[in-house]
Amino acid sequence: MSNTVLITGAAGWLGGLLAEALVSDPKTLNVRLILADIVEPKAPKSAKAVTLKADLTAKEPIDALFKTELGIPDTIYCLHGIMSRGSEDNFDLGLKVNVDSIRLMLQAAREFGAKSPIKFIFTSSLAVYGGPLPHTVTPDTIATPEGAYGMGKLTSELLVNEYSRRGFIDGRIIRLPTIVVRPGVPSAATSAFISGVIREPLKGIECLCPIGDSIDSPELDLPSWVASPETTIKNFVAAKHVPAEKFLSHTRVVCLPGFTATVREELQALEKVGGKKALDLVKFKDDPINRRIVSSWPPRFDNSYPLSLGFIVDEGGMEPIVRQFQKDIEAGIA
Ligand SMILES: NC(=O)c1ccc[n+]([C@@H]2O[C@H](COP(=O)([O-])OP(=O)(O)OC[C@H]3O[C@@H](n4cnc5c(N)ncnc54)[C@H](O)[C@@H]3O)[C@@H](O)[C@H]2O)c1
Known part of the structure; x- marks a missing residue:
């Protein structure tokens, strides 16, 4: 196991925290990081890493992620995206980044991981839910998004599931709660x-x-x-370590605990x-x-399934x- 991890959206908030966390993860020894974003990402100081500034909406820059000196990654954290308000206000950009680019990423992971399926961890959101909902969301609750962001995430989730079912990748879809407290300047997001x-x-x-x-x-x-950022990032790392056979047989979707x-x-x-x-x-x-x-x-969500997989919850x-x-x-x- 080479422990080479590709993070897309690595210049973003959670991508930066994840890179730091992987460097100190005892289960990911000697991690080597490929960090990519449309904005130049920063590598953790002690890490063996390559950084790539790239717009990941075209095949060529995506293929380049698999051809660095660090070789083919065994795990991909696919975090890049246009967030809620951004994809609602710019529908075409939202589709291009949150759907088309994820499909290109999956296809590249399939081709470059043909010998050994790459773990493909995709960050989704509770925005996939809408319409009438039960008191508590469970793994059986059907997602019917009412916005462009949730629709884009759900569309990509279907692709990740299908690519996994066919054995092209080893997909893991993590639907995140709203993460508090986000540092920095106030954003335009509804939340x-x-x-x-x-x-x-x-x-x-x-x-x-x-x-x-x-x-x-x-x-x-x-x-x-x-959920807190600390717990969420621990859960991002945990997503890599869940044995594939522990997931429900019909879906790789997990709503992270909150x-x-x-x-x-x-x-x-x-x-x-x-x-x-x-x-x-x-x-x-x-x-x-x-x-x-x-x-x-x-x-409200039922945390039992994610907890049974080894994810953790804020206390x-x-x-x-x-x-x-x-x-x-x-x-x-x-
Ligand atoms: N933060 C939350 O509360 C939350 C909640 C639910 C889901 N998520 C998901 O988690 C992931 C990370 O969230 P975040 O809060 O770090 O977001 P963020 O906005 O801080 O980071 C997203 C990154 O994607 C990059 N990006 C956008 N378009 C790109 C392109 N064409 N090519 C390459 N890079 C591009 C941006 O430059 C940015 O650095 C996202 O997929 C998001 O949808 C986050």
């Missing part, structure tokens, strides 16, 4: 406030919560399905960690459109996540 109401106040900056009109609004009981947090619970955790001065920086202006979109996402709700983010700010990494 951006879920991180924003923690991140900005802890940095001493005012933020606008689009849910409810005051701290007492009943709208603050809006629940979301979330937990339900309401906006109110987030704000309570913010106050515990940052005090009243942090809470006072949250201002309210209810945005019914934003609230409707977030309300349409499933807020202790929002407070430890907010505390960790506070530490990251103090360490200058958030």
Whole structure:
């Protein structure tokens, strides 16, 4: 086993964290990384790595990922993509990157991995769900997306499953919860406030919560399905180590474990960690459109199947996540 791992979308938030995590994974000894993104990716300091700045929407730059000095990767983390609002606002770009480019990646993985199927780990999202949903989403819940992002992810999931069924690749599809707290500047994503109401106040900056009109609004009981970045990245690494025969025989889809947090619970955790001065920086202006979109996402999943595969879940709700983010700010990494 060569332990050569290709990460696409490696200049993105989770791609960067994953590269660091793989370098220190005891089960992935002497990892060699091929890091690719349309933006120049940064390699972890101690890693044996090659970086490629490439637009992965054409065959030639995709084939080049398999022809570096590190040889053919045995595992691919296919993370690149156009996120929720981006693919909703630019339908054609969303299709090109979230579907066409993934199909080209799969075809290249099939060709270059003809001798030994490559592990192909694809990051999907709870945006694949829409319409009437049961109280708790289980592996049997049918995904019917109501947006371009979820449609693109689900289309690619079908391809990953079919390529796996045929033995072209060893696919693993991980549907992520909303990951909190995302560092950096506020994004235009509909879910951006879920991180924003923690991140900005802890940095001493005012933020606008689009849910409810005051701290007492009943709208603050809006629940979301979330996970911390630390747990999610551990689960990304775990996805590589699950024995193929442990997956359900008819699908490689796994909804990564998460937990339900309401906006109110987030704000309570913010106050515990940052005090009243942090809470006072949250201002309210209810945005019914934003609230409707977030309300349409499933807020509860059954974690039993992913836990049975060895994935892990955050313990202790929002407070430890907010505390960790506070530490990251103090360490200058958030
Ligand atoms: N962060 C979350 O809460 C979350 C939730 C659900 C699913 N996901 C999925 O996880 C993955 C990583 O998410 P993230 O938060 O790190 O996203 P991100 O936006 O930070 O990173 C995505 C990367 O893809 C790159 N990219 C876009 N188009 C490209 C192209 N044509 N060629 C090459 N690279 C291209 C971007 O430059 C960017 O660096 C994505 O597939 C995303 O859909 C994330």
